[in-house]
Amino acid sequence: MKIGFIGLGNLGFPIAENLLSVHKEIYLYNRTFTKANPLIDKGGILCSSVKELAQHCDIVFTIVADDAAIKEITLGENGLAMNLKDGGIHASISTILPATAKQLEAAHTRTNSYYAGTPVMGRPEAARARNLNFMLAGNPVATAIIKPLLTDAGAATIWEFGEDPSAANVAKICNNFLIVGALEAMAEGMTLARKSGIDDAQWMKMLTSTFMNAPIYNIYGNLILNNSYTPPGFRLQLGLKDVNLALEHAKEHELPMELATMLQKRMNRCMDAGMADLDWSAITRDVETGKPL
Secondary structure (H helix, E strand, O other): OOEEEEOOOOOHHHHHHHHHHHHOOEEEEOOOHHHHHHHHOOOOEEOOOHHHHHHHOOEEEEOOOOHHHHHHHHOOOOOHHHHOOOOOEEEEOOOOOHHHHHHHHHHHHHOOOEEEEOOEEOOHHHHHOOOEEEEEEOOHHHHHHHHHHHHHHOEEEEEEOOOOOHHHHHHHHHHHHHHHHHHHHHHHHHHHHHHOOOOHHHHHHHHHHOOOOOHHHHHHHHHHHOOOOOOOOOEHHHHHHHHHHHHHHHHHOOOOOHHHHHHHHHHHHHHHOOOOOOEHHHHHHHHHOOOOO
16 A cells, blocks of 8 residues: 655654654655655655645545645545545544535545545644544545554554544544633633742642643643743644634534633634744733733
């Protein structure tokens, strides 16, 4: 099987690097070609277009920024759906709307290829440590082929959600909503502790050593404690995109999400303040202003 990989951002790069360490030869595409250089040195083969990559590959992993980007590389005459081999598989790691996943699956079905949802939980450091959690959903033929490749890509665990690829995206959107909700709680709690004059480091140590001893609180609590928002593990701009996805998907189910609505306001205000490229835990800076939403 020939493997392709599209999207060499903060998380995509270490995932592609993991695959390359096992499979030795992977076709690569990224809008900024120079980002592929370190992988080319290890045997990666850079393609000049999505179409060129698709025509070489049996399986293509994609991890791009948003719904518009994945539609651009999948649909149309030069996209993956039209150019993958018969029986080829497109494994989408991106966080996108379930409705978009359904649209992409339909496009691949029309061209005798498969589309699978493979969104991932984990920051770049988790990818490098091969400690990622992948969600997987899609046609059983395709998912059986993909599963061992996800382990090669850095999966510690693979969570399966059935034959509808969009189900994996529902899980991912809900996951990210819970994370950003935890960030808001940590930001408010940390700010209150500091303004009250207690030892914030000791307070965070108490939390993460007892009833909040979990990766989310350990990782992000430390970032907030040390005001360490750059380089970002996950950019605030992408976090806002995921909150928007949650709210848009919730409309389909007539579900008001009041916390998500508040977080959307908070993060839009952070964007206006120039925080787009900081880690999304930088919402703490807006909390610290004390301005009501």
